[in-house]
Amino acid sequence: MEASAARAIPAKDYKSDYKPVWCPGCGDFSVLSSITKAFAELGLPREETAVISGIGCSSRIPAYTSVYGFHGVHGRALALATGLKVARPELTVVATGGDGDGFSIGGNHFLHAARRNADITYVVMDNQVYGMTKGQASPTTSPDWEKSKLTPHGTGVSPFQPLAIALASGANYIARGFSGDPNGVARLIAEAIQHPGFSLVQVLSPCVTFRPEQRDWKEITREATVPYTDDTGRAARRLMTDDGFNTGVLFKGNRPIYQPSLEQSSTTEDLERAFQV
Amino acid sequence: MSSNTVSIAITGAGGAGVMTAGQSLLDAAAKAGWYGLMTRSSGPQIRGGEAAAFLRLSPRPVGCPDDRYDVLFAFDWMNVERFSAEIPLDEKSVIICDAAAGDAPEVMTKSGARLVSLPLKDTVKSIPGGRVNMIGLGILAALSGVPMKAVDAVVDDALARKGKEALAASKAGVQAGFEMAKAINVDEIALDASGGSEKGRWSISGNEAAGCGAIRGGVRFVAAYPITPATEILEWLAPNLEKVGGTLVQAEDELASVNMIIGGSFGGKPSLTATSGPGLALMTEAIGLSVASETPIVIVNVMRGGPSTGIPTKSEQSDLNIALNGLHGDAPHIVTAANSIADCLSTTQWTVHLSEKLQAAAIVLSDQSLGQSRAIIDKPVDSGLVAEREVVADGVKDYNRYAVTPSGVSPMAIPGTRGGEYVADGLEHSPLGRPSSAAGDHTIQLDKRERKLTQFDFGDRWADVDGDGDLVVITWGSSTAPAAEACERARAEGISTRMISLRLLTPAQASRLEGLLKGVKKILIVEQSHSKQFYRYLRAEYDLPHDAEVRVFKRPGPLPIRPGELLSEIRSWS
Ligand SMILES: Cc1ncc(C[n+]2csc(CCOP(=O)(O)OP(=O)(O)O)c2C)c(N)n1
Numbered sequence A: 001m002e003a004s005a006a007r008a009i010p011a012k013d014y015k016s017d018y019k020p021v022w023c024p025g026c027g028d029f030s031v032l033s034s035i036t037k038a039f040a041e042l043g044l045p046r047e048e049t050a051v052i053s054g055i056g057c058s059s060r061i062p063a064y065t066s067v068y069g070f071h072g073v074h075g076r077a078l079a080l081a082t083g084l085k086v087a088r089p090e091l092t093v094v095a096t097g098g099d100g101d102g103f104s105i106g107g108n109h110f111l112h113a114a115r116r117n118a119d120i121t122y123v124v125m126d127n128q129v130y131g132m133t134k135g136q137a138s139p140t141t142s143p144d145w146e147k148s149k150l151t152p153h154g155t156g157v158s159p160f161q162p163l164a165i166a167l168a169s170g171a172n173y174i175a176r177g178f179s180g181d182p183n184g185v186a187r188l189i190a191e192a193i194q195h196p197g198f199s200l201v202q203v204l205s206p207c208v209t210f211r212p213e214q215r216d217w218k219e220i221t222r223e224a225t226v227p228y229t230d231d232t233g234r235a236a237r238r239l240m241t242d243d244g245f246n247t248g249v250l251f252k253g254n255r256p257i258y259q260p261s262l263e264q265s266s267t268t269e270d271l272e273r274a275f276q277v
Numbered sequence B: 001m002s003s004n005t006v007s008i009a010i011t012g013a014g015g016a017g018v019m020t021a022g023q024s025l026l027d028a029a030a031k032a033g034w035y036g037l038m039t040r041s042s043g044p045q046i047r048g049g050e051a052a053a054f055l056r057l058s059p060r061p062v063g064c065p066d067d068r069y070d071v072l073f074a075f076d077w078m079n080v081e082r083f084s085a086e087i088p089l090d091e092k093s094v095i096i097c098d099a100a101a102g103d104a105p106e107v108m109t110k111s112g113a114r115l116v117s118l119p120l121k122d123t124v125k126s127i128p129g130g131r132v133n134m135i136g137l138g139i140l141a142a143l144s145g146v147p148m149k150a151v152d153a154v155v156d157d158a159l160a161r162k163g164k165e166a167l168a169a170s171k172a173g174v175q176a177g178f179e180m181a182k183a184i185n186v187d188e189i190a191l192d193a194s195g196g197s198e199k200g201r202w203s204i205s206g207n208e209a210a211g212c213g214a215i216r217g218g219v220r221f222v223a224a225y226p227i228t229p230a231t232e233i234l235e236w237l238a239p240n241l242e243k244v245g246g247t248l249v250q251a252e253d254e255l256a257s258v259n260m261i262i263g264g265s266f267g268g269k270p271s272l273t274a275t276s277g278p279g280l281a282l283m284t285e286a287i288g289l290s291v292a293s294e295t296p297i298v299i300v301n302v303m304r305g306g307p308s309t310g311i312p313t314k315s316e317q318s319d320l321n322i323a324l325n326g327l328h329g330d331a332p333h334i335v336t337a338a339n340s341i342a343d344c345l346s347t348t349q350w351t352v353h354l355s356e357k358l359q360a361a362a363i364v365l366s367d368q369s370l371g372q373s374r375a376i377i378d379k380p381v382d383s384g385l386v387a388e389r390e391v392v393a394d395g396v397k398d399y400n401r402y403a404v405t406p407s408g409v410s411p412m413a414i415p416g417t418r419g420g421e422y423v424a425d426g427l428e429h430s431p432l433g434r435p436s437s438a439a440g441d442h443t444i445q446l447d448k449r450e451r452k453l454t455q456f457d458f459g460d461r462w463a464d465v466d467g468d469g470d471l472v473v474i475t476w477g478s479s480t481a482p483a484a485e486a487c488e489r490a491r492a493e494g495i496s497t498r499m500i501s502l503r504l505l506t507p508a509q510a511s512r513l514e515g516l517l518k519g520v521k522k523i524l525i526v527e528q529s530h531s532k533q534f535y536r537y538l539r540a541e542y543d544l545p546h547d548a549e550v551r552v553f554k555r556p557g558p559l560p561i562r563p564g565e566l567l568s569e570i571r572s573w574s
């Protein structure tokens, strides 16, 4: 990655000229900038980089970048990204999407992508709501949020804990950022890309349309005062007292990476000999 | 009944060595230069429990089980009723059993078959380390006419690793079996051993063949989630794919496996997965993504009894509807069908080629009876058809991923290609690949995706056509072998028939089939489904001649369609 710094590309060149469909003020604009800044910081060749997503407002992001991309189906970004990374290990693969996409319909893939620990970076724009389908509760929504027509009395269900679940499932790098701090998020994403294995960057990214109260997140998010750890036990204990608004790196591990070798040792004729009688 | 073939059923409790005896007999027949087919059946127990091996041996290629069995070899009578429907016997059949096993159950003897009970367990006591199934192997080899030399060679291959004593015990068992067989009048059953010719035979199951066809076609990425009866494709591919520089990932479910292969294919690697009905149902959303984004993938679907969990271990041709029509939206894709064990190889290879060439989603239909049966076949000729995806060169300028072309195929940019950076999308898009809900873009892309398939010349492989006559049998997949044998027997009786087995189901080759059916008066449609799925498909996609009478021979799984039943149908009609 460092080697390509020679052909340094400014962050804006990682953006496409296609205008986002997002509502003015949506946190995702800033996450897009953070992603392109991270690419620029690492000097990633555009043709060697791919952004993969599912479905949702946030999942629209690939089209707004100028690298390779795949805008797939709802909830399956990590599976598609895993296939790409395993088949083409030399590429930088970044999966993106929302909390509904990643933790509800895609929840099983989230567990197993973390467990498998292929070298993929997963940026989740968490707005605690389904934006694209116009404001339903997501797995990270608090149980007493009553603004959705679908759950008028709130969900009454405790929220999904992405960081704790990533840690328990085997992710190798876990961090949280806030879209109001694009440079901070860019640093996290760059570090996540460089760190081997499955990296989760949860970005609190307000949905100004269906969760306008999230504009206040800039008041309540804060940089964590404790440095990251490589000890899963310590990381787990920190999460016990986490209110969901501490930002920064929680965990950087050394868990074994999933990448089968692609070396060839035989020809098709060799394999076929086994069928001869 | 049918000359020059011998059919043997072997049954016994788990651990009796039914499968070893059957497999060794099949291998020995292959060594003698014959052809053969072995299918298996077992009770509901996951492991152990009663099992049955069904063999048919012949100096000529064998495609399906015969109408009846010449020999039933029963190690014991444990739960044998379970298999009685699968083992048609008659007064010419011989039932061989152990004298110590007690009385033969009535379901087996009421056929009038000759019962021969032999002192199997007693004999084995005199052979240190001996096993009853090796005596059985000896008896069955003698009965079918497989030379002792060939059996010895197979035992050598199989037991060399197990040491001298085990080898000697097995050989002594086989020898004892050969001697015992003299007590039975062998000549009535045995084939003429001189009929065989030894040259380049393969022993292969349909599932292994599909895996091998995938690799021959150039598949280098596979994602896998196990399901009966498709798992052996994936288990064969896992160690073999990595030897040729490919990779297999075990996925967490079929939603993942199909999306993984879309990812691998987007990365430029020809990609495939294998599954059965329930898995195919889970995959259908993402197959639509493959269609819309024009990312080629191949899914081998090995059918079993459905719906739902159905009958996982038995065959049925009832995923035809979902394979053809299961996708949402207007989603042109390719569906092919393998019509023999050997064809599992060539059809999979061809389908990989087509999928890559047309950047299309493709489903290969196989079924349990092909996938999990083992046959002795001639070494399949390599068609040379491999993945050839049209791609753009490094440094491409003004690239439009979904450019409108006369063929409908637009060159693809593979990550790593400078200037080709694009976003593959399941959203409808413009030629550039930008999301678009404009009516114009939708129509243009729908037309383009359809044109890719309708304008392509699929060549001669779309169907196998055999014989001539105004009675035409139309069939597909595993129903082909019994239909072909029935037609052959009918011709031998002077009834001229033509057989058509469709290999390319969609895009339907309407003008080709209609051309073959001009002037035809009788059409017999043969399929293994309850609701006549294939018949309905033929009615929907083709103009069958208006003045032809159409009959359907259909039956759901699990019982196989036998050539004799179809022959009766043909006879009754001519
Ligand atoms: C299989 C399927 N089910 C449902 C939908 C409808 N759908 C589209 S986006 C979405 C939720 C998006 O929420 P989230 O992932 O949190 O993203 P956001 O829009 O908030 O960025 C749903 C349910 C779909 N596209 N596909």
Ligand code: SF4
Pocket (backbone or CB within 6 Å): A021, A022, A023, A025, A026, A027, A028, A057, A058, A127, A131, A132, A206, A207, A208, A209, A210
């Ligand atoms: S609905 Fe919410 S998440 Fe979607 S674009 Fe608008 S502000 Fe962003």
